[in-house]
Amino acid sequence: MLSVENLAISFGGLAALRGFSVEVAEREIVALIGPNGAGKSTVFNIVTGLERPASGRVTFLGKDLLAMVPHAIARCGIARTFQNTEVFRQLTVLDNVLIGCHAHLSAGALRGALGLPAVGREEAAARETAHALLARLGLDDHAGVEARALPLGLQKRVELARALAAEPRLLLLDEPAGGLNPTETRALMGLIVRLRDERGLAILLVEHDMEFVMSISDRVAVLNDGRKIADGKPGAIAADPGVIEAYLGREDD
Numbered sequence: 001m002l003s004v005e006n007l008a009i010s011f012g013g014l015a016a017l018r019g020f021s022v023e024v025a026e027r028e029i030v031a032l033i034g035p036n037g038a039g040k041s042t043v044f045n046i047v048t049g050l051e052r053p054a055s056g057r058v059t060f061l062g063k064d065l066l067a068m069v070p071h072a073i074a075r076c077g078i079a080r081t082f083q084n085t086e087v088f089r090q091l092t093v094l095d096n097v098l099i100g101c102h103a104h105l106s107a108g109a110l111r112g113a114l115g116l117p118a119v120g121r122e123e124a125a126a127r128e129t130a131h132a133l134l135a136r137l138g139l140d141d142h143a144g145v146e147a148r149a150l151p152l153g154l155q156k157r158v159e160l161a162r163a164l165a166a167e168p169r170l171l172l173l174d175e176p177a178g179g180l181n182p183t184e185t186r187a188l189m190g191l192i193v194r195l196r197d198e199r200g201l202a203i204l205l206v207e208h209d210m211e212f213v214m215s216i217s218d219r220v221a222v223l224n225d226g227r228k229i230a231d232g233k234p235g236a237i238a239a240d241p242g243v244i245e246a247y248l249g250r251e252d253d
Protein backbone atom coordinates (compact mmCIF):
# COMPACT_ATOMS: atom_id res chain seq x y z
CA MET A 1 0.00 0.00 0.00
CA LEU A 2 2.69 2.46 1.09
CA SER A 3 6.16 2.10 -0.28
CA VAL A 4 8.98 4.30 0.98
CA GLU A 5 12.25 3.73 -0.84
CA ASN A 6 15.72 4.93 -0.17
CA LEU A 7 14.90 8.30 1.39
CA ALA A 8 17.70 10.74 2.03
CA ILE A 9 17.31 14.17 3.59
CA SER A 10 19.65 16.58 5.38
CA PHE A 11 18.98 19.60 7.54
CA GLY A 12 21.79 22.14 7.44
CA GLY A 13 24.48 19.53 6.89
CA LEU A 14 22.98 16.99 9.29
CA ALA A 15 21.90 13.81 7.48
CA ALA A 16 18.56 12.90 9.10
CA LEU A 17 17.80 10.01 6.72
CA ARG A 18 20.42 8.10 4.74
CA GLY A 19 18.69 5.65 2.45
CA PHE A 20 15.65 4.65 4.51
CA SER A 21 13.03 2.27 3.12
CA VAL A 22 9.88 0.76 4.59
CA GLU A 23 6.65 -0.76 3.29
CA VAL A 24 3.18 -0.97 4.78
CA ALA A 25 0.63 -3.46 3.45
CA GLU A 26 -3.13 -3.20 3.63
CA ARG A 27 -4.48 -3.80 7.19
CA GLU A 28 -0.96 -4.01 8.55
CA ILE A 29 0.19 -2.33 11.78
CA VAL A 30 3.85 -1.38 11.39
CA ALA A 31 5.86 0.30 14.13
CA LEU A 32 8.83 2.55 13.47
CA ILE A 33 11.13 2.67 16.48
CA GLY A 34 14.55 4.06 17.25
CA PRO A 35 16.43 6.51 19.47
CA ASN A 36 15.59 10.22 19.72
CA GLY A 37 16.69 12.02 16.58
CA ALA A 38 16.84 8.80 14.53
CA GLY A 39 14.62 10.33 11.83
CA LYS A 40 11.22 8.77 12.61
CA SER A 41 9.09 11.93 12.51
CA THR A 42 10.99 13.03 9.41
CA VAL A 43 9.71 9.92 7.62
CA PHE A 44 6.14 10.97 8.51
CA ASN A 45 6.82 14.53 7.37
CA ILE A 46 8.04 13.30 4.01
CA VAL A 47 5.11 10.89 3.52
CA THR A 48 2.61 13.67 4.29
CA GLY A 49 4.36 16.19 2.06
CA LEU A 50 5.65 18.53 4.78
CA GLU A 51 9.29 17.87 3.93
CA ARG A 52 10.82 17.02 0.57
CA PRO A 53 13.66 14.46 0.46
CA ALA A 54 16.86 15.02 -1.49
CA SER A 55 16.34 11.59 -3.03
CA GLY A 56 14.12 8.55 -2.77
CA ARG A 57 10.61 7.49 -3.75
CA VAL A 58 7.29 7.40 -1.91
CA THR A 59 4.25 5.74 -3.47
CA PHE A 60 0.81 5.10 -2.02
CA LEU A 61 -1.55 2.80 -3.92
CA GLY A 62 0.74 3.29 -6.90
CA LYS A 63 0.62 7.11 -6.78
CA ASP A 64 3.80 9.16 -6.51
CA LEU A 65 3.37 11.16 -3.29
CA LEU A 66 6.51 13.21 -3.82
CA ALA A 67 4.77 14.95 -6.71
CA MET A 68 1.86 16.03 -4.48
CA VAL A 69 1.12 18.80 -2.00
CA PRO A 70 -0.06 17.88 1.53
CA HIS A 71 -3.81 18.30 0.98
CA ALA A 72 -3.67 16.17 -2.17
CA ILE A 73 -1.85 13.48 -0.19
CA ALA A 74 -4.56 13.67 2.48
CA ARG A 75 -7.21 13.21 -0.20
CA CYS A 76 -5.47 10.06 -1.36
CA GLY A 77 -6.37 8.54 2.02
CA ILE A 78 -3.51 9.30 4.39
CA ALA A 79 -4.15 10.96 7.77
CA ARG A 80 -1.82 11.56 10.69
CA THR A 81 -1.45 12.69 14.25
CA PHE A 82 1.52 14.69 15.54
CA GLN A 83 4.14 14.01 18.17
CA ASN A 84 3.24 17.35 19.80
CA THR A 85 -0.51 16.84 19.84
CA GLU A 86 -2.05 19.40 17.51
CA VAL A 87 -5.69 20.18 18.13
CA PHE A 88 -7.45 23.48 17.46
CA ARG A 89 -7.42 24.55 21.06
CA GLN A 90 -10.14 27.15 20.91
CA LEU A 91 -12.56 25.07 18.90
CA THR A 92 -14.92 22.55 20.44
CA VAL A 93 -14.19 18.86 20.24
CA LEU A 94 -17.00 18.47 17.69
CA ASP A 95 -15.63 21.25 15.48
CA ASN A 96 -12.14 19.73 15.61
CA VAL A 97 -13.59 16.53 14.23
CA LEU A 98 -15.72 18.36 11.63
CA ILE A 99 -12.54 19.94 10.31
CA GLY A 100 -11.23 16.43 9.79
CA CYS A 101 -14.24 15.79 7.54
CA HIS A 102 -13.02 18.55 5.21
CA ALA A 103 -11.59 16.02 2.77
CA HIS A 104 -15.18 15.10 1.97
CA LEU A 105 -16.86 18.49 2.35
CA SER A 106 -17.13 21.48 0.06
CA ALA A 107 -15.88 24.72 1.64
CA GLY A 108 -19.42 26.03 2.00
CA ALA A 109 -20.64 22.93 3.76
CA LEU A 110 -17.68 23.02 6.13
CA ARG A 111 -18.44 26.64 7.00
CA GLY A 112 -22.03 25.71 7.62
CA ALA A 113 -21.18 22.68 9.68
CA LEU A 114 -18.82 24.70 11.87
CA GLY A 115 -20.94 27.76 12.44
CA LEU A 116 -24.60 27.68 11.70
CA PRO A 117 -27.37 25.18 12.13
CA ALA A 118 -26.82 22.24 9.81
CA VAL A 119 -29.14 22.75 6.89
CA GLY A 120 -27.51 21.08 3.92
CA ARG A 121 -27.55 17.33 3.55
CA GLU A 122 -23.76 17.32 3.28
CA GLU A 123 -23.35 19.19 6.58
CA ALA A 124 -25.86 17.02 8.35
CA ALA A 125 -24.02 13.91 7.18
CA ALA A 126 -20.69 15.34 8.38
CA ARG A 127 -22.18 16.07 11.79
CA GLU A 128 -23.54 12.55 11.96
CA THR A 129 -20.14 11.10 11.05
CA ALA A 130 -18.43 13.32 13.61
CA HIS A 131 -20.84 12.37 16.39
CA ALA A 132 -20.46 8.68 15.58
CA LEU A 133 -16.67 9.02 15.77
CA LEU A 134 -16.85 10.86 19.07
CA ALA A 135 -19.01 8.09 20.46
CA ARG A 136 -16.63 5.45 19.09
CA LEU A 137 -13.66 7.12 20.81
CA GLY A 138 -15.48 7.77 24.09
CA LEU A 139 -15.57 11.54 23.55
CA ASP A 140 -19.33 12.05 23.23
CA ASP A 141 -19.62 13.69 26.65
CA HIS A 142 -17.08 16.32 25.57
CA ALA A 143 -18.48 17.27 22.14
CA GLY A 144 -19.25 20.86 23.11
CA VAL A 145 -16.14 21.48 25.20
CA GLU A 146 -13.21 23.57 23.93
CA ALA A 147 -10.34 21.21 23.15
CA ARG A 148 -7.91 23.18 25.33
CA ALA A 149 -10.02 22.37 28.40
CA LEU A 150 -9.33 18.65 28.06
CA PRO A 151 -6.42 16.71 29.60
CA LEU A 152 -3.71 15.52 27.21
CA GLY A 153 -5.07 11.97 26.95
CA LEU A 154 -8.41 13.25 25.67
CA GLN A 155 -6.78 15.84 23.39
CA LYS A 156 -4.86 12.99 21.80
CA ARG A 157 -8.18 11.21 21.23
CA VAL A 158 -9.63 14.34 19.64
CA GLU A 159 -6.65 14.45 17.30
CA LEU A 160 -7.17 10.77 16.47
CA ALA A 161 -10.90 11.37 15.85
CA ARG A 162 -10.04 14.27 13.54
CA ALA A 163 -7.64 12.07 11.58
CA LEU A 164 -10.26 9.31 11.30
CA ALA A 165 -12.91 11.78 10.15
CA ALA A 166 -11.02 12.09 6.87
CA GLU A 167 -11.75 8.38 6.34
CA PRO A 168 -8.13 7.48 5.68
CA ARG A 169 -6.91 4.11 4.47
CA LEU A 170 -3.52 4.68 6.06
CA LEU A 171 -3.10 6.29 9.46
CA LEU A 172 0.25 7.64 10.65
CA LEU A 173 0.47 7.97 14.44
CA ASP A 174 3.49 9.80 15.88
CA GLU A 175 3.90 8.71 19.52
CA PRO A 176 0.19 8.07 20.18
CA ALA A 177 0.92 6.90 23.74
CA GLY A 178 3.33 9.75 24.57
CA GLY A 179 2.29 11.33 27.86
CA LEU A 180 -0.48 8.80 28.53
CA ASN A 181 -0.74 6.90 31.82
CA PRO A 182 -0.64 3.07 31.79
CA THR A 183 -4.43 2.72 31.85
CA GLU A 184 -4.89 5.16 28.97
CA THR A 185 -2.08 3.45 27.08
CA ARG A 186 -3.69 0.03 27.40
CA ALA A 187 -7.05 1.40 26.28
CA LEU A 188 -5.38 3.01 23.26
CA MET A 189 -3.69 -0.26 22.31
CA GLY A 190 -7.07 -2.01 22.17
CA LEU A 191 -8.61 0.87 20.27
CA ILE A 192 -5.92 0.91 17.58
CA VAL A 193 -6.24 -2.81 16.93
CA ARG A 194 -10.05 -2.53 16.77
CA LEU A 195 -9.83 0.42 14.37
CA ARG A 196 -7.66 -1.66 12.09
CA ASP A 197 -10.06 -4.60 12.31
CA GLU A 198 -13.26 -2.59 11.90
CA ARG A 199 -12.13 -0.15 9.21
CA GLY A 200 -9.50 -2.22 7.43
CA LEU A 201 -6.99 0.55 8.14
CA ALA A 202 -3.27 0.25 7.65
CA ILE A 203 -1.31 1.92 10.45
CA LEU A 204 2.27 3.14 10.63
CA LEU A 205 3.16 4.29 14.12
CA VAL A 206 6.13 5.73 15.93
CA GLU A 207 6.23 4.86 19.61
CA HIS A 208 8.78 4.61 22.41
CA ASP A 209 6.60 2.44 24.68
CA MET A 210 7.97 -1.02 23.87
CA GLU A 211 5.12 -2.98 25.44
CA PHE A 212 2.78 -1.01 23.20
CA VAL A 213 4.90 -1.61 20.11
CA MET A 214 5.56 -5.28 20.71
CA SER A 215 1.96 -6.19 21.53
CA ILE A 216 0.07 -4.50 18.70
CA SER A 217 2.48 -4.45 15.74
CA ASP A 218 2.53 -6.98 12.94
CA ARG A 219 6.00 -5.75 12.04
CA VAL A 220 8.61 -3.44 13.53
CA ALA A 221 11.17 -1.38 11.61
CA VAL A 222 14.12 0.03 13.54
CA LEU A 223 15.74 3.29 12.57
CA ASN A 224 19.09 4.39 13.91
CA ASP A 225 20.90 7.50 12.77
CA GLY A 226 18.86 7.76 9.58
CA ARG A 227 19.33 4.13 8.55
CA LYS A 228 17.12 1.08 8.97
CA ILE A 229 18.96 -1.46 11.05
CA ALA A 230 16.22 -4.10 11.33
CA ASP A 231 12.73 -4.94 10.08
CA GLY A 232 10.75 -7.96 11.21
CA LYS A 233 8.21 -9.50 13.54
CA PRO A 234 8.16 -8.07 17.09
CA GLY A 235 9.70 -11.19 18.65
CA ALA A 236 12.65 -11.19 16.26
CA ILE A 237 13.22 -7.46 16.75
CA ALA A 238 13.18 -7.76 20.55
CA ALA A 239 15.88 -10.44 20.33
CA ASP A 240 18.04 -8.73 17.69
CA PRO A 241 21.49 -7.92 19.15
CA GLY A 242 21.98 -4.89 16.89
CA VAL A 243 18.64 -3.46 17.97
CA ILE A 244 19.34 -4.07 21.64
CA GLU A 245 22.71 -2.38 21.26
CA ALA A 246 21.33 0.64 19.39
CA TYR A 247 18.08 1.16 21.21
CA LEU A 248 16.38 -1.41 23.41
CA GLY A 249 19.25 -1.94 25.79
CA ARG A 250 19.96 1.68 26.55
CA GLU A 251 19.87 2.55 30.20
CA ASP A 252 17.37 5.40 29.87
CA ASP A 253 14.87 3.01 28.28
Ligand SMILES: Nc1ncnc2c1ncn2[C@@H]1O[C@H](COP(=O)(O)OP(=O)(O)OP(=O)(O)O)[C@@H](O)[C@H]1O
Nearest residue numbers: 011014016034035036037038039040041042043083
Ligand atom coordinates in the same frame (compact mmCIF):
# COMPACT_ATOMS: atom_id res chain seq x y z
N1 LIG B 1 12.87 20.84 10.07
C1 LIG B 1 14.04 20.52 10.62
N2 LIG B 1 15.08 21.37 10.64
C2 LIG B 1 16.27 21.04 11.15
N3 LIG B 1 16.54 19.84 11.70
C3 LIG B 1 15.55 18.93 11.71
C4 LIG B 1 14.25 19.22 11.18
N4 LIG B 1 13.48 18.12 11.34
C5 LIG B 1 14.24 17.21 11.95
N5 LIG B 1 15.48 17.69 12.17
C6 LIG B 1 16.61 16.93 12.76
O1 LIG B 1 16.65 15.69 12.10
C7 LIG B 1 16.92 14.63 13.02
C8 LIG B 1 15.80 13.64 13.01
O2 LIG B 1 14.65 14.26 13.59
P1 LIG B 1 13.28 13.50 13.82
O3 LIG B 1 12.35 14.49 14.41
O4 LIG B 1 12.87 12.85 12.56
O5 LIG B 1 13.70 12.40 14.90
P2 LIG B 1 12.77 11.34 15.67
O6 LIG B 1 13.30 10.00 15.37
O7 LIG B 1 11.34 11.63 15.39
O8 LIG B 1 13.14 11.69 17.20
P3 LIG B 1 12.22 11.71 18.53
O9 LIG B 1 12.12 10.29 19.00
O10 LIG B 1 12.98 12.56 19.47
O11 LIG B 1 10.90 12.31 18.15
C9 LIG B 1 17.15 15.31 14.37
O12 LIG B 1 18.53 15.54 14.53
C10 LIG B 1 16.39 16.62 14.23
O13 LIG B 1 16.93 17.60 15.06
Ligand SMILES: [Mg+2]
Nearest residue numbers: 040041042083
Ligand atom coordinates in the same frame (compact mmCIF):
# COMPACT_ATOMS: atom_id res chain seq x y z
MG1 LIG C 1 9.78 12.26 16.49
